[in-house]
Amino acid sequence: MKRPGIQDVGLAVCFILLAVIAFRPSGVVGGRLREWRAERQVVALYREEWRQVAADRRSVLGSGDAPHTIFEFSDYRCPCCRSSHETVNGWAASGRARVVLVHVPLSERSAQAARAAICAEKQGAFARMHDYLMTTEDWESGDVDWASVAVAADVPAGTRLIRCLDSAATTERLARDAALADHWRITATPTFVSEHARIVGEASETDLANLLGSDLFR
Template sequence: MRRPGIQDVGLAVCFVLLAVIAFRPSGVVGGRLREWRAERQVLARYREEWTEAAANRRSVLGEDAAPHVIFEFSDYRCPFCRSSHETVNAWAASGRTRVVLVHMPLSDRSAQAARAAICAEKQGAFARMHDHLMTNDDWEAGEVDWESVAVAADVPAGTRLVRCLNSPATTDRLARDAALADRWRITATPTFVSGRARHVGAASDGDLEKLIDP
């Protein structure tokens, strides 16, 4: 039997060093393990808070009796949110999925749009205002006449909506949505979340299907 030579010992030492480098916290494998553990912690938090979060947020598309629930963290000026809009609407209309929209505005203009959607929701007209904001740009430039936007969106009481925009209750609602995004470590829009997984970015039918498949 051949005795290990200097070359063999050198190779063994190299393999050990490579393994140490890869698995240390700052190494490739160590970094992936850290990311995997963080993702598992976030998913566990989704499951812990799921029922309460779904019950306490009313910017909803679809039927309450739908067997599946997906949260969408969204910004009205986000191009990928807009490109997903028709797909999300179709899923909500199918009766299979209730989509709970969590407002995550990334600019002052988007925050005003989110406030308008919240105020329309209080009149039972969230879906109409949401659709209008996602598919029109009459609110994106200059001084916005939100009463006219409400009329265009078929929200019945435009004056009431304008009074609601900067109310403490609306501000509190936006803060609660922001707090949920922070707890669930949502950092980009759109992000779609189910009780078992999440998808970041524009969503296709296949992407949403993966969120609800057992």
């Protein structure tokens, strides 16, 4: 039998070294494995807490009888949140999914808009305010009269809404949303979460269908 030559041994050593480099934690494959494991841990967290968290949320689009629930972590000035709005609304309106909005404002003006949406929710008009904020820009700059915004959005205005905007209850609600985003390791808007997976960034019809039907993490 032919004994391996120096060249063969050298090649074998090179392959072993490349494998060690690739699979070590800082290597390409090792890095991908680390990301995959982290993603599985996040999805396991969603599953564990899903029903309790879903039952505790009130900024909802669509019917409570819908067969699926999607969480959307969103900011009212986020371009990808806005461009996904029509698709998300369509899913909620069709009864295919109940969409739970979690407010993750990334600027002071976005935080004001989130407060307006929360206050509209308390009057049973969340969907109307949410749609207005996602599809208009008149509230994004300058001094904003939120009572006028409410009227334009067909939401009952008046002293009740104005008092609600800066109330302790509204501040606490935003803090709870921020805490959930942090706990579920949300790092960008929009992020769409189902019980089995998540999508970061603008979502298409196909993306949402895959989000609900994915068995990638089962």
